[in-house]
Amino acid sequence: xxxxxxxxxxxxxxxxxxxxxxxxxxxxxxxxxxxxxxxxxxxxxxxxxxxxxxxxxxxxxxxxxxxxxxxxxxxxxxxxxxxxxxxxxxxxxxxxxxxxxxxxxxxxxxxxxxxxxxxxxxxxxxxxxxxxxxxxxxxxxxxxxxxxxxxxxxxxxxxxxxxxxxxxxxxxxxxxxxxxxxxxxxxxxxxxxxxxxxxxxxxxxxxxxxxxxxxxxxxxxxxxxxxxxxxxxxxxxxxxxxxxxxxxxxxxxxxxxxxxxxxxxxxxxxxxxxxxxxxxxxxxxxxxxxxxxxxxxxxxxxxxxxxxxxxxxxxxxxxxxxxxxxxxxxxxxxxxxxxxxxxxxxxxxxxxxxxxxxxxxxxxxxxxxxxxxxxxxxxxxxxxxxxxxxxxxxxxxxxxxxxxxxxxxxxxxxxxxxxxxxxxxxxxxxxx
Numbered sequence: 455x456x457x458x459x460x461x462x463x464x465x466x467x468x469x470x471x472x473x474x475x476x477x478x479x480x481x482x483x484x485x486x487x488x489x490x491x492x493x494x495x496x497x498x499x500x501x502x503x504x505x506x507x508x509x510x511x512x513x514x515x516x517x518x519x520x521x522x523x524x525x526x527x528x529x530x531x532x533x534x535x536x537x538x539x540x541x542x543x544x545x546x547x548x549x550x551x552x553x554x555x556x557x558x559x560x561x562x563x564x565x566x567x568x569x570x571x572x573x574x575x576x577x578x579x580x581x582x583x584x585x586x587x588x589x590x591x592x593x594x595x596x597x598x599x600x601x602x603x604x605x606x607x608x609x610x611x612x613x614x615x616x617x618x619x620x621x622x623x624x625x626x627x628x629x630x631x632x633x634x635x636x637x638x639x640x641x642x643x644x645x646x647x648x649x650x651x652x653x654x655x656x657x658x659x660x661x662x663x664x665x666x667x668x669x670x671x672x673x674x675x676x677x678x679x680x681x682x683x684x685x686x687x688x689x690x691x692x693x694x695x696x697x698x699x700x701x702x703x704x705x706x707x708x709x710x711x712x713x714x715x716x717x718x719x720x721x722x723x724x725x726x727x728x729x730x731x732x733x734x735x736x737x738x739x740x741x742x743x744x745x746x747x748x749x750x751x752x753x754x755x756x757x758x759x760x761x762x763x764x765x766x767x768x769x770x771x772x773x774x775x776x777x778x779x780x781x782x783x784x785x786x787x788x789x790x791x792x793x794x795x796x797x798x799x800x801x802x803x804x805x806x807x808x809x810x811x812x813x814x815x816x817x818x819x820x821x822x823x824x825x826x827x828x829x830x831x832x833x834x835x836x837x838x839x840x841x842x843x844x845x846x847x848x849x850x851x852x853x854x855x856x857x858x859x860x861x862x863x864x865x866x867x868x869x870x871x872x873x874x875x876x877x878x879x880x881x882x883x884x885x886x
Contacts, residue, residue: 540570566591646814667703752870786854805831
């Protein structure tokens with residue numbers, strides 16, 4: 455157990471302890487549906503909502519509806535899973551010589567399961583519905599056949615939509631890694647970047663435009679993007695785009711693309727809303743479902759009980775430990791994230807921040823520095839929970855609890871990737 459004045463963390467099999475220390479969270483869920491906290495109480499209720507008894511009502515905080523017991527879980531041993539038998543080898547897809555050489559240069563030996571099943575269908579011009587999570591090789595599954603189709607027909611025009619700027623940039627980088635020494639041109643359409651540069655690039659008529667729905671719609675409204683020229687559309691991480699409120703933008707964009715298009719649709723989950731979009735957008739699609747073991751299974755999860763006023767002190771004490779080599783810290787707001795980052799820098803830590811108010815070029819620089827270990831602490835809002843691909847993160851710290859359990863899983867999934875195990879710690883305010 456780690457002790458620091460009013461703070462501690464421990465495992466779920468510990469019993470009740472003295473005030474201010476970890477207590478067992480195995481009690482019935484109702485007891486913890488809204489944790490008690492020092493947050494939100496004050497000497498006066500002036501100007502604040504009150505209950506029917508006149509007492510000030512507690513302000514709702516991040517993650518108030520999440521049972522803290524869900525933040526505690528031992529990591530499963532990393533088991534080397536045998537490769538699933540695939541039907542094809544990479545040289546059997548008929549890729550052009552240059553593309554195949556680029557694939558080999560990336561060290562690809564054989565296709566993943568989703569690549570094996572989807573690439574032939576895309577090359578045949580079929581619509582595709584892929585249910586797949588991170589780590590399945592999904593991006594290459596559509597990137598490789600798209601590049602091959604452009605090689606055979608340079609008149610093809612492809613639109614790719616992703617939920618976040620970071621994922622859009624990652625997709626563009628993946629395409630570029632396969633198109634070395636090839637005349638395949640890609641432009642980015644994302645918010646937070648220089649609009650004028652994007653307009654100039656897109657007016658050069660690239661083969662592929664990859665971006666976020668809001669900026670793509672904006673550029674179309676400015677008559678920079680001509681949807682009537684598009685013959686293929688890729689919707690990546692549709693479930694996340696719907697969570698972020700892009701459903702109307704997506705429908706608006708898809709409705710403006712000619713109906714004889716090829717549509718490639720990818721989502722980690724399938725619910726009624728997504729099923730409705732599938733029925734609206736896709737024509738007799740090939741359906742492939744590839745779900746891997748959740749990366750969170752390889753993450754040791756625990757809580758740190760801490761008084762509100764000691765959170766930063768606790769964070770710095772943890773970061774000073776030798777095993778906290780590369781750490782992603784999640785804060786609830788842009789202001790909190792920037793404050794934590796500046797305080798860490800002021801105390802000699804190598805830290806950077808990532809949030810929506812940060813200019814795009816600075817976000818790119820910060821991410822590059824984190825990947826290249828020029829900084830070893832990244833403080834971020836949930837914008838980094840999706841699309842952030844850094845393989846050697848040792849710890850995730852939830853300085854503020856996430857808004858919901860799904861966001862929590864995405865946050866902690868940034869560690870424990872591949873054959874590595876990771877640690878996730880969630881700060882829980884107050885005493886239980």
